[in-house]
Amino acid sequence: MQRDTLFLLAYCGLIFFLSSQSRLIDTPLDFPNKDKLIHATAYAIMAYAAWMAFRHHIEKHALLALASMLFASMYGVSDEFHQSFVLGRDADVWDWLADTVGASFMVAILYSKRFRVV
Numbered sequence: 599m600q601r602d603t604l605f606l607l608a609y610c611g612l613i614f615f616l617s618s619q620s621r622l623i624d625t626p627l628d629f630p631n632k633d634k635l636i637h638a639t640a641y642a643i644m645a646y647a648a649w650m651a652f653r654h655h656i657e658k659h660a661l662l663a664l665a666s667m668l669f670a671s672m673y674g675v676s677d678e679f680h681q682s683f684v685l686g687r688d689a690d691v692w693d694w695l696a697d698t699v700g701a702s703f704m705v706a707i708l709y710s711k712r713f714r715v716v
Contacts, residue, residue: 600651600654602647602650602651602653602654603651603654605647605650605651606644606647606648606650606651609643609644609647610644610673613640613644613673613677614677614680617677617680617681617684617687618680618684619684620684620685620686620687621686633693633696634692634693634696635696637674637693637696637697637700638696638697638699638700638703639700640697640700641670641671641673641674641696641697641698641700641701641704642700642701642703642704643704644669644670644673644701645666645667645669645670645700645701645702645704645705645708646666646704646708648665648666648669648670649662649663649666649704649705649708652665652666652669659709659712660709663705663708663709666701666705666708667698667701667702667705670697670698670700670701671694671697671698671701671702673697674693674694674697674698674701675694677694677697678690678691678693678694
């Protein structure tokens with residue numbers, strides 16, 4: 599198994615572990631919708647990890663972009679479903695949307711870097 603794939607699996611495991619916690623540690627800065635920024639960042643990292651893992655198996659760049667974004671977005675759906683069973687947590691469609699926006703943003707960056715003229 600490739601190191602990139604192991605990193606993706608480990609990162610998914612970390613997200614699952616954090617989602618299993620009834621309460622997460624508060625961060626020092628507090629501002630409205632802080633959790634949406636955290637979600638977007640976490641799933642941007644997941645999309646990057648998916649891209650790195652899938653690039654060994656998917657040659658077409660557009661398909662690689664789509665697969666990476668869909669993987670992260672669908673993991674976000676499963677994560678929200680998982681949280682609906684955790685005491686003190688709930689499923690939130692806005693969290694999933696933030697996950698998908700973060701993943702899409704990262705995939706757009708990775709996709710555009712591929713076609714940059716050097």
